[in-house]
Amino acid sequence: MMNRRNFLGAMTIAALAQRLAWAKQVHKIERIGIEAYTIRGLLARDFEGTLETVAAIGYKEIEFGPTITDPKKARAILDRLGMTSPSGAFAFEDMSRKWPEVLDHCQIMGHRYIVIASINEDLRNQPDGWQRGAEAFNRTGAITSKSGILVMYHCHWREFVPMADGKVPYEILLKETDPRYVQMEMDLGWTNIGCADPLDWFARYPGRFPLVHVKDFKKLPDRKVVYGGKFDGDQVIPDMTEIGNGVIDWKRIFAHSEQAGIKHYYVEHDLAKDPMEYARASFRYLNDLRF
Numbered sequence: 001m002m003n004r005r006n007f008l009g010a011m012t013i014a015a016l017a018q019r020l021a022w023a024k025q026v027h028k029i030e031r032i033g034i035e036a037y038t039i040r041g042l043l044a045r046d047f048e049g050t051l052e053t054v055a056a057i058g059y060k061e062i063e064f065g066p067t068i069t070d071p072k073k074a075r076a077i078l079d080r081l082g083m084t085s086p087s088g089a090f091a092f093e094d095m096s097r098k099w100p101e102v103l104d105h106c107q108i109m110g111h112r113y114i115v116i117a118s119i120n121e122d123l124r125n126q127p128d129g130w131q132r133g134a135e136a137f138n139r140t141g142a143i144t145s146k147s148g149i150l151v152m153y154h155c156h157w158r159e160f161v162p163m164a165d166g167k168v169p170y171e172i173l174l175k176e177t178d179p180r181y182v183q184m185e186m187d188l189g190w191t192n193i194g195c196a197d198p199l200d201w202f203a204r205y206p207g208r209f210p211l212v213h214v215k216d217f218k219k220l221p222d223r224k225v226v227y228g229g230k231f232d233g234d235q236v237i238p239d240m241t242e243i244g245n246g247v248i249d250w251k252r253i254f255a256h257s258e259q260a261g262i263k264h265y266y267v268e269h270d271l272a273k274d275p276m277e278y279a280r281a282s283f284r285y286l287n288d289l290r291f
Contacts, residue, residue: 029265035268036062055081057279060082061083063087063115088109090114106149134172134177137181141178184209184210189216189248193217195227210261212266240271244289250286251289265286
């Protein structure tokens, strides 16, 4: 009989063989998504018409936030357009204060992932803030998993900047959250702004990144500036640009999608001058990209 060590070894070899086979093939993103925050102004003025335009461009998925006041109507529109919303973004405190309401919203919308965009500043500034945040995610994830929903953490740039004790917040979150309940939505743009290489994290924590935000920049700040203690992410928002028009090497990153476990790709811009033109240009690039 095969003992546990041999079994795990065989599983590792099989996984490696599968990864190598995947790497030899040519891939593309089959279902390109968009983060609703990108087109928030347009959605506020004409919700249905904006989604019709997005669907006509070719987008198949959209990540919504908690601003939808009528999830049943929103779901009906998505169904009619052949779109889905695999994930929804919610506030950190929503998990403890109004979970039944959030669960009902997710079930109507068809969300399989709940995304937490940040840990509250007053908590993360405490000496053990990131650890406590991880504990909170584990507690919440254990509850949401009973309904088939995973908790996701969405990073910005600050999670990659070492703290005074040398520890990296993103490392704490990955090490101290249970992958059965908590996974990561890596914002690939902000990760680069934080002077981190997504591939390093994919290699160290394979399969932990089912969702990614695809965000490009014309230039990246110097590490000394980001790690200097006075950096503000808002100052690089003017450097955001259409996907493929910036400095991030998307082919290199997405060539490791299998290792990372990426299932959903969401285009995002925090403050596009022309959100729909941004959506069109970014879709064209990603639709043509092969990796």
